[in-house]
Amino acid sequence: MCGIVGYLGKQEKTISILITGLKALEYRGYDSAGIAYQKNNKIKVIKSVGRLEQLEKKVKLENTVLGIGHTRWATHGKACTTNSHPHQSGNITLVHNGIIENYIELKQMLEKKGYQFQTETDTEVAAAFIDDALKSSKNMIKALKKAKEKLKGSYAFAIFNDLEPDTLYAMKKESPLVLGKTEEELFLASDPMAISSYTKEICYLNEGSIVKLEKNKVTLIEEKDTRPIWKTLNIENCNNGKNGYAHYMLKEIYEQPDVIYNIINPFLKDPEMEFKKLPNFSKYKKIQIVACGSAYHTGLVGKWMIETYASIPVEVEIASEYRYKKVFYDKKTLVIVVSQSGETADTLASLRKANKDHIDTLALVNVITSTIAREAKYILPLKAGSEIAVATTKAYLAQLTLFSLITLKLKLEQSSNMEEIIPLLSAFQKLPLKIKKLLENLKTKDIASKIYKHNDIFFLGRSIDYAICMEASLKLKEISYIHSEAYAAGELKHGTISLIEEKTPVLSLVTDTSIQEKTISNIKEVKARGAYSIVVTNQKLEECDYCDDFIIVPSTEPLFQPILNIIPFQLLAYEIALLRGCDIDKPKNLAKSVTVE
Ligand code: AGP
Secondary structure: OOEEEEEEOOOOOHHHHHHHHHHHHHHHOOOEEEEEEEEOOEEEEEEEEOOHHHHHHHOOOOOOOEEEEEEEOOOOOOOOOOOOOOEEEOOEEEEEEEEEOOHHHHHHHHHHOOOOOOOOOHHHHHHHHHHHHHHHHOOHHHHHHHHHHHOOEEEEEEEEEOOOOOOEEEEEEEOOOEEEEOOOOEEEEOOHHHOOOOOOEEEEOOOOOEEEEEOOEEEEEOOOOOOOOOEEOOHHHOOOOOOOOOOHHHHHHHOHHHHHHHHHHHHHHOHHHHHHHOOOOOOOOEEEEEEOHHHHHHHHHHHHHHHHHHOOOEEEEEHHHHOOOOOOOOOOEEEEEEEOOOOOHHHHHHHHHHHHOOOEEEEEEOOOOOHHHHHOOEEEEOOOOOOOOOOOOHHHHHHHHHHHHHHHHHHHHHHOOHHHHHHHHHHHHOHHHHHHHHHHHOOHHHHHHHHOOOOEEEEEEOOHHHHHHHHHHHHHHHHHOOEEEEEEHHHHHHOHHHHOOOOOEEEEEEOOHHHHHHHHHHHHHHHHOOOEEEEEEOOOOOOOOOOOEEEEOOOOOOOOHHHHHHHHHHHHHHHHHHHOOOOOOOOOOOOOOOOOO
């Protein structure tokens, strides 16, 4: 999603810092980019559609002390040079993340005052509004306060005006924005990753903050406190390259054994102590898991784990629905939000809704410096390291691992019997090696070559296998652009089976032994209608006339089986996308960190 970089510092560094910063944000997904800087009392704006390389071709490394940069993920108006940021109006030049919800109303008001608009964006309207407010107040802080009062929606702005050379302003509401500093430089960024190679001294801006940056001077106008609170950035989450892999996604798939090991190792060494460190869940009679996309899918697995092994009812909700619906929770409810980025707008809003109602909240989150990590009552870090590929793999697996640990803790609280947990932990201990071996032996390339040209691929499973199929289907469609659906195996014949044609690939996951026979009869139904049937299983299936191909996953304790089951699907999606020549790490239209609703 959109990214912001701002810099006030050394002449010769400005342009390259803007470009490097934007490159560090590329993984978030964007469709155009631009920079603006002050030079000899003039403002230069350079924009380009497509990848940053296109912008770089247009940019000259001029000397200037102040600049702002932006990567845009289109929301209002198509992806084109005109609509890309920075935007200008009168004396104002700015970049913006977020959505101004009342921009039509403001645009009409500004048009009556004589403003003309060149773009389809809400951002240009914000620039005009601030310019108009500056005209009447003659004071930039007052103008920004007025904008804060009138602009509805979400925003992080980096702004400068023609009247104050070498001065940078920023303002934020519901979109992340951080400051950074060194002795002689000041930085602004929507994600610390953009500036982490230049500074580790970071200040997270609070909601509603307005900031003025001048040479070696930061003036912070906040609702509660006026002093910036500087923290040292934990560099753990910084991008350290592809490490020889062709894509980040592939590297991240292969990092999964280490990710699990990092989470469970402390529990193997000192289980008593580590389980004590987890929040005490004993007072909760109900759990609500709220998340988006793949994180929502891990919630479905978490529900199965907790309900099956700890008998506590769990509701799983899509965050964009949850935030606006009537929710039934009380002091005995725990709300768990799940997020890799920790910045997903709908998940954050859901967390805030629960926090506002004084309901206990727990965040399973990868980026521990994120807003969600800072605002949840309890946090469990995923410890997955930075995940760059838009399609999540290792963060998803880390979330499943944490849900397994939460389940074990709940069991422990119910029986106080560590003896019951120890054998499960020893099965847990074997998972990293099992994943390593599975990755070595998978023959997904061969299967991918048979099915990659198809336009529709279906996934079937029951119960927990269905939850994994949902993630498998999302993985495939987001990176290969093949239409795909995951179906509860018994539900297919209620309509969707009409889409099965001769050779339609159907991947079925059969590891839940309790309903294995039922799933198999559903597979036979699609096979009878001509499907090309691929069965993913940890079982020895006796009769094989219903499958054209097999993928075998190793067995483990049923509680942990889902952690192994997703692996072949991740790799298969990758191989298919590769054969189709897709941009695997940056799929079209997608963003890594979805900071708008
Ligand atoms: C996963 O592959 C997706 N790109 C997407 O569904 C993602 O899981 C979702 O946007 C939630 O993101 P978060 O975990 O950062 O909150």
